[in-house]
Amino acid sequence: MRVFKFLAVLAVIAVSPLSLGQDLKLGESFVGDFTIDSVSTTDGVNYHLTASGEAGPYGRVYGNWLFTNKLGLEDMGEFTGYGWTQSGEEVVTATLQGVWKKNGKVFDLFTFDAVSNGLINVATGELDMVNKTLKFNVAPVK
Incomplete structure (x- = not known):
């Protein structure tokens, strides 16, 4: 009986990651390549950034x-x-x-974005303040 319980617990542990994992299905990805236009702060804690650039099928994009x-x-x-x-x-x-996370001299960015065309885009990016660049790899969620 103990062997059966042990095997049952082992089977549940082995299958759990498969049944509890999330599989995010994504469409075709594209690159968003931005130049930082300005950065400002009023309190030294929160920072407002504006940038513009090309983003795949969206063409010229402006963001803050x-x-x-x-x-x-x-x-x-x-x-x-x-x-x-x-x-x-x-x-x-x-x-x-x-969310953002400092990674050496750059900041890694991870984002979910709601778009007025009905899509949800997911992206990972890199913000480089020294070189004034903001680059994303973007894909729509299916």
């Missing part, structure tokens, strides 16, 4: 991000923002929300 650190962590925090683009008469907007 507010970087905060609500948990008071050493080298990481969160951000929110807003992006927009226009192609002909069509305007597409997005709300941006994610």
Whole structure:
């Protein structure tokens, strides 16, 4: 009986990661390549950044991000923002929300964004303040 219980517990432990894991299905990815236009702060804690650049099927995109650190962590925090683009008469907007983590001389960014065209985009990025660049690898969630 003990052997049976042991094998049952072992089977549950072995299968748990498979049944509890999340499989995020993504569409075709594209690159967002931005130049930082400005950075400002009014309190030395929260920073507002604006940038513009090319983002795959969206063309020229303008965005702003507010970087905060609500948990008071050493080298990481969160951000929110807003992006927009226009192609002909069509305007597409997005709300941006994610986390940042300092990684040496750059900041790694991870974000989920709601887009007015009905998509949810997920992206990983790198913010390089010295070189004034902000680059994302973006993919829509299916």
